[in-house]
Amino acid sequence: MNNTRARPSLLQQSVVQSVVQSVVQSVVQSVVQSVVQSVVQSVVQSEETDLQGNLPGCFLPTVEHGFPHQPSALGFSDSLHLMAIGTRSGAIKIYGSPGVEFMGLHDENNAVTKISFVPNQCRLITLLDDNSLHLWTFRHQDGSSELHEEKKFTLRGPPGWVENSPPSLTQIKVLLAHSSGELLFVGTEGGTVFTLALPSLHILEEKTISLEIVPFSLPDEYTSRRPFESVEALQEHPRNPEQLLMGYSRGLMMVWDVTAGAQLENVYWCRDGKQIISCHSDGGYSQWAGSGERTQESPLEKKVPYGPFRCKAICKISWLSSRKG
Structure with a gap:
């Protein structure tokens, strides 16, 4: 009789432990998320305040590099x-x-x-x-x-x-x-x-x-x-x-x-x-x-290099000397 009564109590304990663990995990996750969000918001607000003080109104480009467009x-x-x-x-x-x-x-x-x-x-x-x-x-x-x-x-x-x-x-x-x-x-x-x-x-x-x-x-x-x-x-x-x-x-x-x-x-x-x-x-x-x-x-x-017939116009020409003349 004693052994028969002990088995349900063990099952109940395992169920309670799993429920407690899930509750604790969800609480911890929600707390961590709220803390992270508040920290990020405070950092972003402070950076925006600094940027607004240094660059009022908009961001300005300071460096350009590379081949130009068009x-x-x-x-x-x-x-x-x-x-x-x-x-x-x-x-x-x-x-x-x-x-x-x-x-x-x-x-x-x-x-x-x-x-x-x-x-x-x-x-x-x-x-x-x-x-x-x-x-x-x-x-x-x-x-x-x-x-x-x-x-x-x-x-x-x-x-x-x-x-x-x-x-x-x-x-x-x-x-x-x-x-x-x-x-x-x-x-x-x-x-x-x-x-x-x-x-x-x-x-x-x-x-x-x-x-x-x-x-x-x-x-x-x-x-x-x-x-x-x-x-x-x-x-x-x-x-x-x-x-x-x-x-x-x-x-x-x-x-x-x-x-x-x-x-x-x-x-x-x-x-x-x-x-x-x-x-x-x-x-x-x-x-x-x-x-x-x-x-x-x-x-x-x-x-006429590509003649003798009329060819396309030569629009630009340069005359450069080489070592052989």
Whole structure:
């Protein structure tokens, strides 16, 4: 009889123990969860308070790294060994040796179309699709260097035509910063080459190469053909900085004396300055003599690499020398 009564008591004890354990576990879990939640909330609130005190209103980005999104322009400085990339959103990213990286942002949300470094200076010039020019410089501040916009300028029109000239006449097509670091040549869609002073970015009217001046330096057979459309290329003579090579959209090339203001698809000087190479819309390129006062009616040599039939246009050409010449 005693043994029969003891068995139910053992079962009851095991049931009670399991019930107690489950109750204790649930209570402990709920307590732990509530404690953790309260701690997390207090930490988050304190961090938000600190952030609101330091960054009122919103979070601000402090570091950007990597290749920019939607690149639209490229520039390179031989003297600084820096590469600049402009984007469609108006940003500029500059890269140098490993660890060297700068960023600038235009106030205007316009695409960057051209970038030109000023030779032998810590400056560069950008052109936006709204036809505005922006001068940037590297400024040392608080123990570090930063990219700073120094000045901006919008080309409105040639001298005397500021109010009435069509927009296409002043639409900038090409930029060339002179090796002196004091001049910026701006070729336009209307065929005029403006000369701007650096770093002020104001137009030097006496140095403007306009359509009214250039035809008087050409033979009669050229002036009747209206060879001037847009300025497609500007190149400085590699040995004589006073000579400027200008290429126009209809195939005319001219060497202009910057000091005297008289005559001497893309063009490029040979390294020694004795010859000029030009590329054309028929897929060919030509070599011209870079010296002499007479008018050249035909090139020294003309080639169509994938000819003899007309091919796609060669839009950009460079002439670099190798060890073999």
